[in-house]
Amino acid sequence: MDLSESLKMAIKTLTANKLRSSLTMLGIIIGNASVIAMVGIGEGAQEFVNEQLQSLGPNVLFIVPGNRETRELGSLENPRTLVVADAEAIANQVPAVVGxxxxxxxxxxxxxxxxxxxxxxxxxxxxxxxxxxxxxxxxxxxxxxxxxxxxxxxxxxxxxxxxxxxxxxxxxxxxxxxxxxxxxxxxxxxxxxxxxxxxxxxxxxxxxxxxxxxxxxxxxxxxxxSFISVSARDRESMTTAEFQIRNLLRLRHNIMDEDDFFIQSQDTLLSIAGTITGALTVMLAAIAGISLLVGGIGIMNIMLVSVRERTQEIGLRKAVGASQQDILVQFMIEAVILSIAGGTIGTLVGVAGILAVSAVSPFSPGVSMIAVTIAVSVSGGIGLFFGVVPARQAAKLDPIVALRSA
Structure with missing residues (x-):
C-alpha cells in the first residue's frame, strides 16, 4: 500500500471518531499553547524591563547609600551616608561625568x-x-x-x-x-x-x-x-567614571575598608534583569513543556485502545495481503496526524493568548517563531515517538488470532 492510501485511510479513521480524536489532541493543544504563550510573555516581560531601564537615561550610574550587603538585608531604616555635597564634589572633580x-x-x-x-x-x-x-x-x-x-x-x-x-x-x-x-x-x-x-x-x-x-x-x-544619578560622557567612559567616583567618595568619607555606598551601572541592571527574566522564561517554558509529554502519553494510550478495538480490521487486512510495514505505517501516520493537528491548533491558541495578554498588560508579548517551530516540531516528534509502541503492537498481530478474537 502506498503512502497516500495509508494517509487517506488514517484520516478516514480519525474523522470517524471525532470526539476521541479531539480528546486525544487536547493534551498536545494545551502543551503547544502553553509553551508558545509562556515564551512570548517571558520575552515581552524582558523587553518591557529593558525599556524601563533604558528610560533611566543614557550612560547613567546610580550611587546608592549603604553597602550592597546592607541593602540586601533590607534594614528598616535606609543608610544616610550620601549628601548633596557629595553630588557637588562629583560634578566638580570627576572629569568623566557630564551631569x-x-x-x-x-x-x-x-x-x-x-x-x-x-x-x-x-x-x-x-x-x-x-x-x-x-x-x-x-x-x-x-x-x-x-x-x-x-x-x-x-x-x-x-x-x-x-x-x-x-x-x-x-x-x-x-x-x-x-x-x-x-x-x-x-x-x-x-x-x-x-x-x-x-x-x-x-x-x-x-x-x-x-x-x-x-x-x-x-x-x-x-x-x-536617596541616591545620586550620574551621567557619563559616553558608554566608554562609564568604567572610568565609576572608578573616579569610588575613589573620590572613599576619600571624602575617610573610608579605609568597606564602602558605605555602592555604584550600580545601567548595564549591570540590564544584565541582572535579563538573567532573571530569561531564567523565568525558560522555567515557564519547561513547565508548559510537561503538558506536551502528558499529551504524548495520552496519544499512546488512545492508540493502544484503538489497536484493541480494531483487532478484527487488522486481522482482515493482514489476511488479504497487508504487510507488517503497512500496518505499522498506518498507525504511525494516525499518531503523527493527531500530534501535528494538535500542535497547529495549540499554536493558534497560544498566539491568541499572547494577543489577549498584550491587550490588557503594560508590556507587549511577541510571538517567537523559534518557540512556534520548536513546539510544533516537538509535538510532531512526540506523536511519532509515542505512536511506535501501539503501531508495532498492531503490526505484530497474528491474522488468525486477530480474526478469532474479534
Whole structure:
C-alpha cells in the first residue's frame, strides 16, 4: 500500500471518531499553547524591563547609600551616608561625568483646593532633567536660583497634574505639601515609572526646599539624598567614571575598608534583569513543556485502545495481503496526524493568548517563531515517538488470532 492510501485511510479513521480524536489532541493543544504563550510573555516581560531601564537615561550610574550587603538585608531604616555635597564634589572633580542629579524622595499629601493625592515628593536639582532624560511639557523646570533661594516652586508629573487640576491650568496655581504652599512652574512629559518611582505621579521641588521646609535636616553632614544619578560622557567612559567616583567618595568619607555606598551601572541592571527574566522564561517554558509529554502519553494510550478495538480490521487486512510495514505505517501516520493537528491548533491558541495578554498588560508579548517551530516540531516528534509502541503492537498481530478474537 502506498503512502497516500495509508494517509487517506488514517484520516478516514480519525474523522470517524471525532470526539476521541479531539480528546486525544487536547493534551498536545494545551502543551503547544502553553509553551508558545509562556515564551512570548517571558520575552515581552524582558523587553518591557529593558525599556524601563533604558528610560533611566543614557550612560547613567546610580550611587546608592549603604553597602550592597546592607541593602540586601533590607534594614528598616535606609543608610544616610550620601549628601548633596557629595553630588557637588562629583560634578566638580570627576572629569568623566557630564551631569549629576541628587534625589531625595518621600511621600506626602499634595492638595489643590478640595482635591488631594498621597504621592511621591522628590527633591532634586536642575540637572535632573538632562541626566534622567525628562522633557518639560508646560512651563519650565527648576533652576539653580530656585535651589539656592530655597524657592517654593514645584514641577508636577503629567498624571498628578491631571488628577489635581483636571480642566484647570496648573501653571501659576498653588499646591500644598505638608501645609507648605508651592507655585506650580511646570509639568513634565509622560515618562512612566522607573526605579520603583512613578515620576508621572510625583511632584518635584528643589532639594534644598524639601530639606528645609518638609523633611528637615536628617544628616549631620548636609542634605541627605536617596541616591545620586550620574551621567557619563559616553558608554566608554562609564568604567572610568565609576572608578573616579569610588575613589573620590572613599576619600571624602575617610573610608579605609568597606564602602558605605555602592555604584550600580545601567548595564549591570540590564544584565541582572535579563538573567532573571530569561531564567523565568525558560522555567515557564519547561513547565508548559510537561503538558506536551502528558499529551504524548495520552496519544499512546488512545492508540493502544484503538489497536484493541480494531483487532478484527487488522486481522482482515493482514489476511488479504497487508504487510507488517503497512500496518505499522498506518498507525504511525494516525499518531503523527493527531500530534501535528494538535500542535497547529495549540499554536493558534497560544498566539491568541499572547494577543489577549498584550491587550490588557503594560508590556507587549511577541510571538517567537523559534518557540512556534520548536513546539510544533516537538509535538510532531512526540506523536511519532509515542505512536511506535501501539503501531508495532498492531503490526505484530497474528491474522488468525486477530480474526478469532474479534
Amino acid at each position: 549629576v542629579a541628587p534625589e531625595y524622595s518621600t511621600r506626602s499629601l499634595v492638595t489643590y483646593l478640595n482635591r488631594s493625592a498621597n504621592t511621591s515628593v522628590v527633591g532634586s536639582t536642575p540637572s535632573f532633567l538632562a541626566v534622567r532624560s525628562f522633557e518639560v511639557a508646560q512651563g519650565r523646570f527648576l533652576s539653580d536660583l530656585d535651589v539656592r533661594r530655597n524657592s517654593q516652586v514645584a514641577v508636577l508629573g503629567a498624571t498628578l497634574a491631571e488628577r489635581l487640576f483636571r480642566e484647570d491650568q496648573p501653571l501659576g496655581n498653588q499646591v500644598r505639601v505638608k501645609g507648605v504652599s508651592f507655585e506650580v512652574i511646570g509639568v513634565l512629559e509622560v515618562k512612566g515609572s522607573n526605579l520603583g518611582l512613578d515620576y508621572d505621579d510625583a511632584v518635584i521641588v528643589p532639594i534644598s526646599t524639601l530639606s528645609s521646609r518638609i523633611v528637615g535636616r536628617t544628616s549631620p553632614y548636609g542634605i541627605e539624598v
